[in-house]
Amino acid sequence: MPIAALNGTHIPFEVIGDQGDWIALSPGGRRGMDELVPLATRIAAGGYRVVIHDRRNCGAGELAFDDRAPEFEIWADDLHALLQHLGASPAIVGGFSSGCRLSLLLALKHPEAVRALLLMRITGGAFAAERLAAKYYTDYIKRVKEGGMDALARDAHFRALIVANPSNQARLQQFDAATFLRIMRAWRADLEAGAAMPVLGATEAQLRSLTMPACVIPGTDRTHPIDVGERVQQLIAGSTWIPMQLKQQDADFIPMEAWCDDATLAEQLLAFLKTLPATGAH
Template identity: 35%
Template sequence: MEINGGNVVHEILGSSGELVVLTPGGRFSKDIEGLRPLAEALVEGGKRVLLWDRPNCGASDVQFYGRTESHMRAETLKGLLTALGEGPCVIAGGSGGARDSILTVMLYPELATRLVVWNIVGGVFGSFSLGAYYVVPSIQAVLAKGIDGLFDLPEWQALIAANPANEARLRALDKDEFLQLMLRWLDAYVSKPGQTIPGVEDLDFAGIRVPTLIIRGGRDDRHHPKRTSLEVSCLIENSELVDPPWPEDAWERATEDRAAGRVDHYNMFDTWVQAAPLILKFLS
């Protein structure tokens, strides 16, 4: 479906029940290992689940606009739900998907009945890691070779392989405009007073009025600190904070396994299905 000038790939699981929008983290697609088992568990619990490839993820078109990449995704989700004739519904997501979900409810409160988030990114290390991984390589590539430099990066190569139309969309970018946008997106990951999560003002949390479930970050999770979850729970008045159903260091161990090439042993999102009972209980 075309939303804001770009095609957004999506699917809805289940035939009846309230709709849950389920958003993964990073620039991972809806087909990342571990996400569908959670979606299927929610369907078994009587829900419908919308899975979607956000812009710059999976088989959807690449797009570049907005104050931050998460602001762009929130605007895209609003357009998608409106075009589908869905909403208000449950907005849920983990890691970067938690930030996308929070922003969606902040900016478009009419879309949400409830909010469910986990693995919320925050802190100096977590925020800087995102900027270094998702933004800095593209800036360096374009500074060195112009827009052609993007085609040397595995991330954009993968998105072209998943959706060949993305090659033309990338080649059509203006170098200077792209660099300006990337620098703005990078600035969101610079830790600032009054921003518990990257690129989002603490004052804007007052706009979240729906019941909210927060599954806190692990005690030993440097990417999604426990402290960030506690602070977000303080900022959302009508929120419930619960302990994670997975090990306190699950994300760090998965990161080690992934770096060592042991992806068949433990994927970053494999534990997420364990949140299904907590989510279903909250929604009931």
């Protein structure tokens, strides 16, 4: 697996496909890139190069806690650097849930690097902000306050990160608990601030400022409600709505595999991608 040293960390990545326009896809949550391989393979077969990567604190990525910016902005900066490293900028950029948030922030911070957006399972609303703030930050704050950084190593997510990248064991042990708590509180406050926004991570004015082509495929649970996707599609001028006959479900969270199958999703995305002007990249 290739690894790029960028922005003070090492980013594992994979490029699927060897010709055509560049697409960058990011998964949701803090999940690793492996779950996107089937979808990326289907899209690459349509004539594209798809780059996937493990973000900081995800998959085989390195543990890296830094409060110079909100966590999702740091992820956006890392993907921007990776696209430049690969000579893949500007790219078609998209993702699911937190990966969708990353994509929006990349487009807002570095619009010159984004040809088009693929926005899927968009997260928004007070319920989502409260649920994710607890899952991503409050739970870890409680663990470290009660048992220090050693307690964090017993958490299922961090155990998985250490298995995927054994060097993360030392990184976790060497990190100062007080600094970790400060960073988690800062990242949590940023996410909670999104409760009043149309989508976590972006204001109405910011969404209206986006001018690149975009498609929106909504989620169907309370963390990714359909009406949040509808609002985003209304605010991004000229964006394309792809409902795929999805219906709102009475569930806090629906796993990716229960939301939509890869074959259907790839078919819909490829149909949208074919409407974009080609760059002539080879």
